[in-house]
Amino acid sequence: MRTDLPVGIHDLTFATTSLVLTHDELARHTGTNPAKYRHGIGQTSMSIPAADEDIVTMAANAAAPIIERHGTDRIRTVLFATETGIDQSKAAGIHVHQLLGLHRNVRVVELKQACYGATAALQLACALVHADPRQHVLVLASDIARYDLDSPGEATQGAAAAAILITTHPAIATINTPSGLYTRDVMDFWRPNYRTTPIVNGKKSVDTYLEALDLTWHDYQQQGGIPLEKLRAICYHQPFTRMAHKAHHHLLKTTGTTPTTQAIKATTTYNETIGNSYTASLYLALTALLDSTAPLDGETIGLFSYGSGSVAEFLTATLQPGYQPHLRTQAHQQAIADRTPLTYDTYRTLHTAQLPTDGTEHRTPHHTHGTYRLAGTNAHQRLYEAGPARTSST
Ligand code: CAA
DSSP states (O other), rough: OOSSSSSSEEEEEEOOOOOOEEEHHHHHHHHHHHHHHIIIIIIIIEEEOOOOOHHHHHHHHHHHHHHHHHHHEEEEEEEESSSOSSSSSSSSHHHHHHHHHHSSSSSEEEETTTBTHHHHHHHHHHHHHHOOOOOOOEEEEEEEEEEOTTGGGGGOOOOOOOOEEEEESSSSSSOOOOOEEEOOOSSSOOOOTTOOSSOOOHHHHHOOOHHHHHHHHHHHHHTTTTGGGEEEEEEEEESHHHHHHHHHHHHHHHHTTOOOOOBBBSSTTTHHHHBBBGGGGHHHHHHHHHHHOOTTTTOOEEEEHHHHHEEEEEEEEOTTTTTTOOOOHHHHHHHTTTEEEHHHHHHHHHHHHHOSSSSSEEEOOOOSSSEEEEEEETTEEEEEEEOOOOSOOO
């Protein structure tokens, strides 16, 4: 195994849903002061999936431009991270493999540990590429954050998929060693198999997130990590964007560091309008940072990944010289702008709709703006199809 080769992010993009609910619309109906949503939790809107969108369609839509740019020949592994699993047995990535026309000589697996799953996938991908530098690994992180109606979590919903291509000599960023790690058995947020929404202890989840940040940072330092002052920015997992600000203040306070030029606001612009996307959230924060700031060539940034339950990791990435032309800023802004606003009543109808569970044939209406769609279900199988992308609908 060659461990001296630079390995990391060669391409990075995301897709979201075709529908959006604004927090002003939510506030009008819940009677909540809109300032609580805007400033208290730091959200302005959240992506809501149409009836023909799910984690597979979002992931396929996210990965398609990467395949278009880099081809399929060198992809030997697809790692699909999610906590919105559609099957207890089959990996959702196999549907994506089929939709994108990947080769048969590929391994596809699904990974789960709440929102941390994508970072586990990223690290496994780097290890696979170190072991076989010829191969490219496609990491997909796709989730729909869905909470009970009228619950405190409702304002922190959202949906998106990130697609990341891991290779040697990456165009965008190398992933560095060491990492700081953390695991503690805690019931702050979980979803038993029989539920479609999680059970959440909101306050405990925030406290555990901050504890995990403390302990991963401490471990990162113990493992020989670089000091906070040398990190140009830190991207945090963002269940809601105020959490990133809370976390950063907490880290500065506990380490006794004075605020520097580290950019946090720039990391929140996509998540504040898309909402929580669980596994994808941290990578949307990274994308937002790269898309919106002046060149960070050669700079090292921190990444804090947290998954309830709970597992966390603090790692760093170093931006490669000349990375900016490889970004997909316009496509990201377009995906956000293209979403169709929902009324509160339509949102509630969509929230309660469920696919049949008795195996009868069901066809979903064509609403998605994306290329890939869930066409329906039959005989307990999800049926996907590719079609021309649409630009408007509801
Ligand atoms: N103007 C400005 N701010 C206001 C306000 C107003 N009019 N009214 C209230 N606020 C502020 C409050 O002061 C509070 O701020 P602080 O946190 O700084 O004290 C903030 O708005 C939130 O208000 P509440 O404390 O009343 O909280 P809530 O009952 O609405 O619940 C929540 C907030 C716990 C985040 C809830 O949305 C939730 O349970 N979300 C899901 C769980 C979650 O996201 N946990 C995060 C860590 S777990 C994780 O990261 C994994 C994951 O992805 C789920």
